[in-house]
Amino acid sequence: MKIVDMRGKLPVHPQKRYQERPLNSIYYIAIHHSLTDNIPGGSDVEAFARYHVETNDWPGIGYHYVIDADGTVYKCNSATTKSYHVGKHNRFSLGVCLVGDFSNYPPTDIQYQATKELIQQLINAYGVTVDNVLGHSEFEGYKWKKCPCINMDKLRRDLT
Structure with a gap:
């Protein structure tokens, strides 16, 4: 698995910054899909960061990791960063986004x-326990959201 560290290289808000949190507050891994087609060469990560900053008015990209269709993993935030990706659960979760529209x-x-x-x-x-690896729609308050549109039960089985 190839990991590319993008921390400090992505667009950020001119004034806003994410809060920090202790590592022992991480209980969940939240899985997302981007609802986009793949843009080769890591351009998705920069596009996501621009969208999160310019459209959502967030401090930076919301995900901790983004995984391209070619399997490249982009590290976007440190684990201590309380970024925005799953509402009131941000304080306790790491956000992993797979590039693609899996619907x-x-x-x-x-x-x-x-x-x-x-x-x-x-x-x-x-x-984090395997049972706490959840799709975005499995978090309380997000049942309506079709994300990540993959079989999370199968993914959890594949992790054991």
């Missing part, structure tokens, strides 16, 4: 493999 097609095999590898690393690093 129309599944993740690529290499993307799915990279997702499993990354999540396993995060589980090991932060003591």
Whole structure:
């Protein structure tokens, strides 16, 4: 799995900054999909950051990690960053976004493999249980949202 560190290289808000949190406050890993087609070469990460800053008026990109269709993992925020990606659960979760619209097609095999590898690393690093690896729509208050449109039960089984 190839990880590219994008921290400090992405667009950020001119005045706003995300709050920090202790590592022992991380209990969940939130899985998202971008609802976009893949733009090769990591351009998605920069586009997401611009959108989050310019349209949403957020301090920076909301995800901690973005996984491209080619399996490249982009680290966008430190784990101590309380970014915006799953509402009132931000304080307790790491956000992982897979590039693609999985209501129309599944993740690529290499993307799915990279997702499993990354999540396993995060589980090991932060003591998150497999049962606390949730799709965006599985969080309280987000049942209406079709995100990430992958079989989360299968993903959790694949992690054990």
